[in-house]
Amino acid sequence: MVETIEWRDGTVVMIDQTVLPREEKYVVCRNYEEVAAAIKSMVIRGAPAIGVAAAMGVALGVSHSGAERLDEQFDTICDTLAKTRPTAVNLFWAIDRMKKLYSRLRGRPVEEIRKALIEEAGQIRLEDIAINRAIGAHGASLVPDGKTVLTHCNAGALATAGYGTALGVIRAAVEAGKKIDVFADETRPFLQGARLTVWELQQDGIPAKLITDNMAGHFLKSGRIGCVVVGADRIARNGDVANKVGTYGVAVLAKENGVPFYVAAPVSTLDLTLPDGQQIPIEERPAAEVTHVFGVAIAPAGTEVENPAFDVTPNRYVTAIITEKGIAQAPYEESLTALATMK
Numbered sequence: 001m002v003e004t005i006e007w008r009d010g011t012v013v014m015i016d017q018t019v020l021p022r023e024e025k026y027v028v029c030r031n032y033e034e035v036a037a038a039i040k041s042m043v044i045r046g047a048p049a050i051g052v053a054a055a056m057g058v059a060l061g062v063s064h065s066g067a068e069r070l071d072e073q074f075d076t077i078c079d080t081l082a083k084t085r086p087t088a089v090n091l092f093w094a095i096d097r098m099k100k101l102y103s104r105l106r107g108r109p110v111e112e113i114r115k116a117l118i119e120e121a122g123q124i125r126l127e128d129i130a131i132n133r134a135i136g137a138h139g140a141s142l143v144p145d146g147k148t149v150l151t152h153c154n155a156g157a158l159a160t161a162g163y164g165t166a167l168g169v170i171r172a173a174v175e176a177g178k179k180i181d182v183f184a185d186e187t188r189p190f191l192q193g194a195r196l197t198v199w200e201l202q203q204d205g206i207p208a209k210l211i212t213d214n215m216a217g218h219f220l221k222s223g224r225i226g227c228v229v230v231g232a233d234r235i236a237r238n239g240d241v242a243n244k245v246g247t248y249g250v251a252v253l254a255k256e257n258g259v260p261f262y263v264a265a266p267v268s269t270l271d272l273t274l275p276d277g278q279q280i281p282i283e284e285r286p287a288a289e290v291t292h293v294f295g296v297a298i299a300p301a302g303t304e305v306e307n308p309a310f311d312v313t314p315n316r317y318v319t320a321i322i323t324e325k326g327i328a329q330a331p332y333e334e335s336l337t338a339l340a341t342m343k
């Protein structure tokens, strides 16, 4: 499995997800501004992965800050990282966790603070891998043997610190001996399914076929799909799920055809402050992602575009939400709150 992100000799190293699978290239971030730019430009993407990147960005920023006016610099570092992408709540969760540690350490020698923040970011990364394994262990039993699993976008090792959430469930089902294969939606416009999910599954020898997004309904109707498993960027208290744009359509088509629709996500993706999905901020990405493919224009010059990066799937289409602490089912307000407060 690939290393998505790691702390190496005072730098943050990440695999460049904008050029995969053509090139396997690593980007080295030497300061927090470079980490912020990498998150914004999607060198690193996927909710848990950008959480880890933000935590490492905070650690990197503080390791280059002087002892003078450290509080002020810390706030600037956190604010810059928080402004990169608005939808995935894991980003804010990770920054908050770093802030809490910092406020406990305030007044201690700067060297001690730096060391503790670096360790905390490393811990968030390691915990994420363990969390994904636990999500996989819970979710594997839900995957029907001998069928195809449909997934949208990339919720794999690349979108996390390792193993993946939705792809973690698929990996765990395969490790449990289930004979399954995967249909990956290509996921226009950024093509995370075509470029990243298929690549990742090929690395692991898990049989995968690429389909274009508009083929999902056809296959969901065919009876070949045993279940859909996707990740999430933010889940509201009532179980409404924000995930890569196109997820909502897949969920509606799954329900229409009696195919279970599962969401796999860590508890850090829950935003219990939001009563429902309507308040989830949806990121608008550059028009060029829609009008161009690999730099080649596919629409007339001057074409107007809307490019929401995410959509919200209402909870009635979600069969279950698989977390590291267990599986939540409707009514979600109760089941998600119980999981979130579980030790």
Ligand code: MRU
Pocket (backbone or CB within 6 Å): 045, 046, 047, 048, 088, 152, 153, 154, 155, 156, 159, 160, 164, 165, 166, 192, 230, 231, 232, 233, 243, 244, 245, 309
């Ligand atoms: O825009 P992206 O590529 O960051 O969007 C990623 C997704 O929507 C994923 O499905 C989600 O973050 C879950 S990743 C485990």
